[in-house]
Amino acid sequence: MAGSNNNLDAKALQITPPRWLLAELTYACPLQCPYCSNPVDYAKYPSELSTDDWKRVLSEARKMGAVQLGFSGGEPLTRKDLVELVQHARELGYYSNLITSGYGLTEEKIVQLKEAGLDHIQVSIQASTQELNDHIAGTTSFNHKKEVAHLVKKHGYPMVLCVVIHRENIHQMPQILEMAEELGADYLELANTQYYGWAHTNRDLLLPTKEQFEQAEQIAQAFKEKVAGKMKIYYVVPDFYEDRPKACMNGWGTTFLTIAPDGVALPCHSARDLPGLDCPNVNDYSIQEIWHESKAFNFFRGFEWMKGPCRSCDEKEKDFGGCRCQAYLLTGDMYMADPVCSKSPEHAVIQHAIDSAKVAASLTSDEKPLVFRNSKNSKAKSLVDGKGV
Amino acid sequence: MTINPDLPILFSPLHRLQWEEAQQKYVILYPEGMVELNQSSAEILKCCDGIRNLAQIVTTLEETFSTTGLTNDITAFLEVALQNGWIQQ
Ligand code: SF4
Numbered sequence: 001m002a003g004s005n006n007n008l009d010a011k012a013l014q015i016t017p018p019r020w021l022l023a024e025l026t027y028a029c030p031l032q033c034p035y036c037s038n039p040v041d042y043a044k045y046p047s048e049l050s051t052d053d054w055k056r057v058l059s060e061a062r063k064m065g066a067v068q069l070g071f072s073g074g075e076p077l078t079r080k081d082l083v084e085l086v087q088h089a090r091e092l093g094y095y096s097n098l099i100t101s102g103y104g105l106t107e108e109k110i111v112q113l114k115e116a117g118l119d120h121i122q123v124s125i126q127a128s129t130q131e132l133n134d135h136i137a138g139t140t141s142f143n144h145k146k147e148v149a150h151l152v153k154k155h156g157y158p159m160v161l162c163v164v165i166h167r168e169n170i171h172q173m174p175q176i177l178e179m180a181e182e183l184g185a186d187y188l189e190l191a192n193t194q195y196y197g198w199a200h201t202n203r204d205l206l207l208p209t210k211e212q213f214e215q216a217e218q219i220a221q222a223f224k225e226k227v228a229g230k231m232k233i234y235y236v237v238p239d240f241y242e243d244r245p246k247a248c249m250n251g252w253g254t255t256f257l258t259i260a261p262d263g264v265a266l267p268c269h270s271a272r273d274l275p276g277l278d279c280p281n282v283n284d285y286s287i288q289e290i291w292h293e294s295k296a297f298n299f300f301r302g303f304e305w306m307k308g309p310c311r312s313c314d315e316k317e318k319d320f321g322g323c324r325c326q327a328y329l330l331t332g333d334m335y336m337a338d339p340v341c342s343k344s345p346e347h348a349v350i351q352h353a354i355d356s357a358k359v360a361a362s363l364t365s366d367e368k369p370l371v372f373r374n375s376k377n378s379k380a381k382s383l384v385d386g387k388g389v
Numbered sequence: 390m391t392i393n394p395d396l397p398i399l400f401s402p403l404h405r406l407q408w409e410e411a412q413q414k415y416v417i418l419y420p421e422g423m424v425e426l427n428q429s430s431a432e433i434l435k436c437c438d439g440i441r442n443l444a445q446i447v448t449t450l451e452e453t454f455s456t457t458g459l460t461n462d463i464t465a466f467l468e469v470a471l472q473n474g475w476i477q478q
């Protein structure tokens with residue numbers, strides 16, 4: 001494959017096989033969450049892989065050692081071949097997870113998916129009240145989601161509830177936890193918003209204050225102890241209030257493989273936004289070639305690409321310099337240390353973001369409206385880029 | 390949480406125990422996670438069929454591996470497994 005970079009030639013890196021495959025089946029979604037991690041210009045990529053292409057991708061990745069599989073999107077339920085793909089995944093020995101808003105999920109479908117071999121279903125709920133849930137989702141969906149959560153349990157799946165936390169719902173933390181308990185969740189993912197994609201666009205309106213974070217975290221921590229042994233809590237930290245970045249993707253090109261709806265293979269689901277990576281498409285290359293030889297997957301493998309302060313930092317094996325997409329979005333330089341890091345010369349941009357969110361908090365929704373994730377807004381965003389749709 | 394010696398032990402239906410060819414080892418799979426197992430842990434978990442209790446599991450494994458004195462090791466591992474939700478009683 002053309003274009004492998006010096007990283008590999010300079011130093012024989014040991015390439016570990018992918019373990020997690022995220023199959024973004026489609027960008028179509030009936031919901032409009034303003035923190036959606038899909039690219040803001042997703043309207044530019046309307047094509048979708050065929051059933052046979054997806055089956056080949058699953059087979060090839062499995063052969064290399066991928067075992068955890070997420071079917072996501074958009075809303076994966078909008079794909080008519082979902083049951084067929086789940087069945088194929090089961091035959092290959094994947095542990096498969098449906099990451100869904102629950103929208104359009106019927107009892108019949110839940111049974112069909114179970115019979116096809118789906119291992120678990122992760123239902124996202126936007127808030128603990130109907131009013132706020134439906135407002136954030138941009139769609140009337142609250143009661144149906146709760147019903148879906150019951151059905152998921154009833155049919156013997158481990159029930160994973162996911163709530164994305166941000167300024168509009170963080171005050172509901174106690175009620176969200178209560179709701180999870182009431183619904184009998186086996187796992188609760190409390191995902192503080194990560195500011196990529198649409199969340200980056202809406203950051204001023206979504207980023208809570210430090211006090212709000214700390215209070216919510218305390219409540220979640222106490223709850224975690226209370227339900228130990230009954231419910232597992234995954235708490236995704238809000239990295240804007242940390243002094244070290246997260247170990248993004250467990251290291252670039254080491255563990256995670258995302259395939260976008262149009263077949264573009266991504267080392268991280270936001271990598272589409274990084275310039276010059278030339279992310280390869282599964283229509284042109286095998287997963288084996290993509291993983292081992294492509295420019296994109298080798299780009300930030302290892303440590304050779306780093307510059308100061310990461311290059312000489314004794315913590316680089318711990319966090320790999322943080323998130324490349326965050327470095328790019330906030331500093332304009334994708335080789336820079338993640339600005340969350342207090343050692344980064346650009347660390348001040350984090351405080352600016354926090355201050356800017358504080359100012360926005362005092363504005364009315366007319367003065368500063370949320371930008372919902374839908375085709376109309378995405379097309380507008382694509383045009384702003386100057387690249388057209 | 391401790392193992393009740395009288396009750397049968399069952400591998401959790403919310404987890405999956407599986408041989409991974411690529412890794413040449415057994416793993417436990419569950420939502421968002423995977424644990425790699427060494428040979429002996431995998432052998433113990435394979436005996437958790439919802440029929441055998443602790444003493445019966447020990448007997449089976451001691452017979453299979455023609456050895457004795459496994460009680461403490463097996464009990465210790467099963468307690469960890471119970472705490473992690475990999476097995477149920
Ligand atoms: S975050 Fe919301 S809008 Fe985005 S894909 Fe998921 S449900 Fe749809």
Ligand code: SF4
Nearest residue numbers: 310313315316321341
């Ligand atoms: S300087 Fe770079 S490698 Fe060191 S802790 Fe900060 S982000 Fe991590």
